[in-house]
Amino acid sequence: MRVATGSGSVKILFASLRAIAAVAIVVAIIGQYQHSASLGPVNPFNFFGYFTIQSNLIGAVAFGLSALVIFAGRAQPLWLVYLRALATVLLAIVGIVYNTLLTGAGLEGAFNVQWSNDILHIWIPIYAALDWLLFGDKAKLPFAKLWVMLIYPLVWLAVVLFRGATDGWVPYPFLDPATGYASVAVYCLLIAAVTILFGYAVYALSRVRMLKP
Template sequence: MKYVFATLRTAAALAIVIAIVAQFQSTAAGTEVNPFNFFGYFTMQSNIIAAAAFALSAFFIFRERAQPSWLSYLRALATVVMAIVGLVYNTLLADAGLDGSFNVPWSNDILHVWIPIYAVLDWVLFGDKVKLPFDKLWVMLIYPAIWLVVVLIRGANDGWVPYPFLDPATGYPSVGVYCLLIAAVTILFGYGAYALSRTRILRP
């Protein structure tokens, strides 16, 4: 069974890489690509985190090595951020356009729909993870906090923001509310991920 886990994770990681490359090529064909903008999206960074988590997990499984505890934290983070990507995009951003940054339909579906679904199912169903202590729940906030700080600094300086609800032009009180909402959702989803780290539905 553990090799099934590893194979599925390898396929998911490859799907992410293929989807990102296809979108990058499509964007570059129409305009000069600013990599800081292209990879500045939470979607892109979250999918890269997920791809790394899946690939590293598969590596340890195929090499018959125990997965280190830090990898469970990385996999939990990947689950949380991908769940947020799926939720936010499909409820708030599906019709937003985002300056044509996600204009390859099948790539868009992989990054915003199928990988979020797979990431959650992988974490829920596959029992090759350690129990994560709730007093380390703050670990889930490190990446979103850094991302938000960088986005807000860029928005205040060069005017570029990845998502409309983080645009300073809408007013910093509004942006602040969304930042707090992102933090709250991250903690909520993180709590769920930590709780589910105790499940063992499919054992390796």
């Protein structure tokens, strides 16, 4: 199944904004990485292990590919709509969790470039939500496939927990085994529940088309 993107100025608007968002994400991540490297050696497995970084990279890929497909005048494949849905879910979680739980948490200097931090934790999550809500070039996603949204978060959690138990590195304090595995388990279940909740909202909004291409 493919989703037609239509033609005209609205189509160009969709593609242009997504291309800008993708570039902004890449620039923000490079800016933070370069700054971190200027302060000392950077372990790329740690830097790119953050949910924020990975979610934004998924968003950059989703927005960038969608923009390229539209500029090429082609219909969007269904898998790309699912990727955009996943990016929207992940970025919404990033924006809400960071700005409610992690602001000022001091994540080992991982997000200490203010403009980069604002792009990754505020502006891109806001854009992703508005893109999904307003732009009508998306298919109606079936709730029976809501489980697709859980694949990435569960894999990410598994890797983080493995690293926490072996080399002791965790990206966020609430996943630190030192706080007790019972506490970590609660947060893991909470992450899964929030992912399903946000996923349900994103699937429901796939039926809303305010700006049609």
